[in-house]
Amino acid sequence: MEPSAGKPGSLRTFLIRFLLFGVLVIGVRFAYLIAVAGESCNIGDFCFFSLPEALSLVIAGTGPLAVESVSGAGSLQPEFYTSKDWINGVRFYSSAFQDLIAGGYLSPKSKSLCVETPTGRDVFALREIGVKDAVGIARKGVKPLVKFGRGERIPFGNGTFDFVFSGEDSFLQSAKPAEFATEIGRTLKSGGFAVFHFANPKDTYSFNSFLDLFNCFRVVKLHGLEGFDSSMPYIREIVLKKECGDGAGKFDLGDSNGKCYVPGYKHDLVKIAEPLISEEPLKPWITLKRNVRNIKYLPTMVDISFKNRYLYVDVGARSYGSSIGSWFRKQYPKQNKTFHVYAIEADKTFHQEYGLKKGITLVPYAAWVKNETLTFEIHRDPGEHVEVKGRGMGRIRPLQSLAKEEFDGEVEKIQGFDFAEWLKKTVTKNDFVVMKMDVEGTEFDLIPRLFKTGAICLIDEIFLECHYNRWQRCCPGQRSSKYEKTYNQCLQLFSSLRQRGVLVHQWW
Numbered sequence: 367m368e369p370s371a372g373k374p375g376s377l378r379t380f381l382i383r384f385l386l387f388g389v390l391v392i393g394v395r396f397a398y399l400i401a402v403a404g405e406s407c408n409i410g411d412f413c414f415f416s417l418p419e420a421l422s423l424v425i426a427g428t429g430p431l432a433v434e435s436v437s438g439a440g441s442l443q444p445e446f447y448t449s450k451d452w453i454n455g456v457r458f459y460s461s462a463f464q465d466l467i468a469g470g471y472l473s474p475k476s477k478s479l480c481v482e483t484p485t486g487r488d489v490f491a492l493r494e495i496g497v498k499d500a501v502g503i504a505r506k507g508v509k510p511l512v513k514f515g516r517g518e519r520i521p522f523g524n525g526t527f528d529f530v531f532s533g534e535d536s537f538l539q540s541a542k543p544a545e546f547a548t549e550i551g552r553t554l555k556s557g558g559f560a561v562f563h564f565a566n567p568k569d570t571y572s573f574n575s576f577l578d579l580f581n582c583f584r585v586v587k588l589h590g591l592e593g594f595d596s597s598m599p600y601i602r603e604i605v606l607k608k609e610c611g612d613g614a615g616k617f618d619l620g621d622s623n624g625k626c627y628v629p630g631y632k633h634d635l636v637k638i639a640e641p642l643i644s645e646e647p648l649k650p651w652i653t654l655k656r657n658v659r660n661i662k663y664l665p666t667m668v669d670i671s672f673k674n675r676y677l678y679v680d681v682g683a684r685s686y687g688s689s690i691g692s693w694f695r696k697q698y699p700k701q702n703k704t705f706h707v708y709a710i711e712a713d714k715t716f717h718q719e720y721g722l723k724k725g726i727t728l729v730p731y732a733a734w735v736k737n738e739t740l741t742f743e744i745h746r747d748p749g750e751h752v753e754v755k756g757r758g759m760g761r762i763r764p765l766q767s768l769a770k771e772e773f774d775g776e777v778e779k780i781q782g783f784d785f786a787e788w789l790k791k792t793v794t795k796n797d798f799v800v801m802k803m804d805v806e807g808t809e810f811d812l813i814p815r816l817f818k819t820g821a822i823c824l825i826d827e828i829f830l831e832c833h834y835n836r837w838q839r840c841c842p843g844q845r846s847s848k849y850e851k852t853y854n855q856c857l858q859l860f861s862s863l864r865q866r867g868v869l870v871h872q873w874w
Contacts, residue, residue, distance in 0.1 A: 451595065452487060458594035459491035459533070462563075462603070469587065471559045471605055472497065476528040479503070479553065481520065481546075482536035486511030497529075517546040525555045533563040535598065544674035544796050547579035554608050559586070562604045565597075570631040571668035578795055579672065582610030626823035628867030635667060636864045643872060646853035650836045654874035661871050664800075664827045665699040673798035676705040679825075681733045681785065681812075682804040683709035685716050686723060689802055698800070705800075708792070712742070712780040732762055733805060734782030735815045739765045742778045762808050785812055786819040793824050802829040802873065807849050809833070813859060822868060830863075831873040832856035 466472040474495075480488045480502035489511045492500035503515030515521045517532070517540055530550050540546045550560050560583070577585065587605035640660040647653035664670070678694055690707055709720055712732035720728040732740055740762050765779065793799050803809055809832060816822040834856050835845040863870040 452485070454594045455485065455487035456491050456494070459488045460495055462591065463488075463492055463495055463497070466559075466561065466605070467495070469605075471561065471587070472529050474498070477526065478529040478531065479520070479522070479527045480512075481517045481530060481532045481550070482539075483512055483533065484508070488531055488533055518542045518549060519545075520549040520553050522553050524552050526553050528555055528558045530554050530558070530560045532561070535563070535565055537562055538564060538671055542674070543672055544579055551580060551582065551608065556608055556610060558608050560606045560608070562606075563591075563598070563601045564604065565601065569668045571635065572670070572672050574629065574631055575670070575672035575796075576604075579674070580606060583608055625817075626820035628823060630867075632869070633867040635664070636867060636869055638662065638667065639864070639869060640871070642857065642860050642864075644857065648837060649839075651839055651874070654872060657872055657874070663699050664869055665701050670701055670703065670798050673703075674794065674796040676700070676703040676798045677708065677793060677800070678705045679708045679710065679789070679793075679799060679801045681710045681801060682806070683711040683716070684713065684804075686719055686726075689804075690726070694800075694802070703798070710785075712782075729783075729788075732780050732782045733785035733803075733808070733812060734762065735786070735811050736782070736784045738782055740780050740782040741765055742780055743776075762806065784815075786815045786821040789816075789821045789824060790819065795824060797824070799825050800827045800829075801825050804831040804873065807833040807851065810851065810855075810859065813863070817866070822866075826869070828863070828868060828870040829873040830860070830870055832859055 463472060467474075472478070474497055476497055476499070478492055478497055478500040480486075480492070480500065482504055483489060483502040484504040484506055486502050486508045489500050489502040502512035503517075503520065504512050505514070505516055507513055507515075513521070517536065530553065532550070537543065537546055554560055560580075577583075583606040585604065586607045587603070589603040589605075591601040591603055593599045593601045640657075640662050643653065643657060670676070678690070678698075680690055680694070683690060686709075690709060694705075694707070704725070707726040708729055709726055710729040710731070710733050711717070711720075712730065714730070717728060717730055720726055732742075734740060741764075742762060762780075762782065803812070805812065809830060813822075813830075816825075832851075833849045834851045834853050835847070835849050836853070838844045838846055860870055860872060
């Protein structure tokens with residue numbers, strides 16, 4: 367009788383089942399570590415995929431890099447630390463930081479922070495060149511190199527660090543750059559250095575907008591670097607030194623008389639703006655409207671990224687469709703920024719529709735030079751027909767002046783407010799502010815007031831309709847009697863604004 371062939375088969379089956387059971391145990395253990403233990407690999411003495419105690423990366427030109435500081439990192443696989451991107455990044459940052467040490471901006475003893483660094487390459491490079499007390503923060507960090515945190519809310523105390531670094535355009539990507547800058551200023555010691563790597567700023571406007579975010583800081587170095595990947599082939603390195611205590615500085619609009627200084631780079635922008643229409647147009651309702659095609663908008667000339675908020679102030683807004691909906695929201699170049707709108711309109715006829723619009727704050731008063739009761743003198747030229755709801759508006763005047771002069775048109779009492787003071791309380795120098803002004807002749811009162819108070823320096827771009835005794839559309843050879851000013855006086859107003867460095871455009 368032949369020996370039974372069943373025993374070897376049974377042994378093979380047993381071994382296969384044993385191996386499968388072992389795989390199952392390992393799988394359950396791994397699932398437990400991931401689902402229950404989280405990122406920790408220090409539970410008991412059984413752990414998978416932990417890094418060795420020292421991982422050496424041989425990088426050409428720099429020698430071996432011992433990854434002692436990333437031992438036990440649970441967020442990334444060991445292969446990540448040997449990838450080409452990681453090695454190129456570490457090599458780049460090591461070279462950049464060594465140059466900063468040579469320049470006296472960084473030392474091995476510097477307590478250092480890298481902000482918004484998800485990979486931690488810069489932190490690793492600092493530790494590798496001898497700056498051992500270095501840590502990073504990011505929304506998704508690689509422990510232990512990078513802790514959880516964000517630039518707008520750095521999880522460290524005042525005056526903690528000697529050196530703060532923001533690389534890979536992380537500052538530019540922040541939705542709240544002013545808060546980012548404030549947090550860097552808060553956590554950096556007086557005398558410490560903050561270093562930024564940008565693909566921008568590309569122009570003097572954006573560069574100065576960036577600097578305006580930092581109180582009590584001075585530029586000590588500007589330097590160009592070749593980047594290490596295609597996303598930033600060229601890098602501008604900016605080194606700032608903090609020269610005051612931990613308290614945030616205040617922005618001073620000017621001297622004790624309220625005057626402000628318009629910097630030279632804003633004057634340079636005025637020089638390349640579209641020319642003013644020097645001769646009075648015979649058909650202003652056509653000429654001025656066509657002139658809009660020639661306007662050089664500020665966002666087409668500069669980068670506006672380094673601003674805290676983006677605001678459009680419509681002074682004399684009338685209906686939503688008059689300019690906010692028909693022009694600003696559809697045609698003004700915004701560089702993908704979201705603008706909040708302030709609609710300043712005293713006519714109650716238009717107030718209800720603004721309550722239904724998102725992103726708009728209605729200021730239901732008349733812009734004026736002080737807080738007082740005013741009158742609207744409502745009168746129309748012969749043949750003038752108003753199709754939009756709401757009455758045609760004439761001059762705005764103080765209530766007491768009505769009794770001194772006779773006026774046989776319609777009169778309505780409204781409340782005026784000090785527009786310049788409101789502007790100073792509502793916006794800051796770190797905001798990007800666009801203003802359109804159509805106030806039926808009151809521009810000759812409001813513009814001087816903006817200069818006197820220094821509020822003019824808070825406005826980046828103005829679209830101004832200047833009202834004068836223009837030729838009437840209905841009656842050839844006749845001028846409007848609604849306004850006393852001439853076209854030359856309007857031209858002088860525009861010219862004076864540009865001569866002082868204010869980017870103003872002729873509006874209709």
